[in-house]
Amino acid sequence: MSDTYDQTGSAAELTEEQLEFLDSMFDLARQGEQQQLLALIDQGFPADTANDKGDSLLILAAYNGHTSLVRSLLARGADPNRVNDRGQTALSCSVFKQDEEITAALLEAGANPALGAQSAVAVADMFGLQQMRRLLQQP
Template sequence: MSSSGGPSTGTVQAGHLFDLARQGETEVLAAYVDAGVPVDLTNSAGDTLLVLAAYYGHGDTVAALLARGADHARINDKGQTALAAAVFKQATDAVRHLLAAGADPDLGEMTARMTADFFGLTAMTELLDAPR
């Protein structure tokens, strides 16, 4: 913790931040971002905090990162966006937050729409096709 009571960004390991995104530790992760951690911090696979939160189905974490300016259009090293990750995991809340923020279902090499079609995720296809 810093002298102001918030998290210190000087000693935190990046791996810990990615774990927070995977675990849906929204408040702690948001506090680190608010303290200066880049909201689009990226790991060695090209995954951002947003992609990981979306993949692990943490809608609240996705919403918090988007509210702090996370780029929903970032594409990881596999050609996937956070929206494609959320669709793959059928994370409805995360998908809704990403779509509301303007995420494009047709962006990336393996798009969210392609993912839904390939795996026969009818509910996800309907969500992607719903008027916004």
């Protein structure tokens, strides 16, 4: 058995089979396999689950540019303000990737541009992403 984290961030002892299942869920988010991932979430898998680095399904989907999946995860209760262990949020990831559509969806869902050690605002400023900075400032 190995330690990993559940949807609340608490350490939990899991079997190898359970770890493989969790890893496959994170892979689905990275790859944008929306149909498979959402089917499992709709059956009760928590939409806000995070891996041992604090990367939630939403953070992984946002970083990898899966707009529809981001919107669907938000609709199913994924927290737009969850911060991973590196101080990043889904919003800071979308700003870094300069994905205006995902950034707008996260802002509409209440994502805080100033949240996290590597906040969306800090990322936009650090990399000189003026268009993204303007998007973050819109009411």
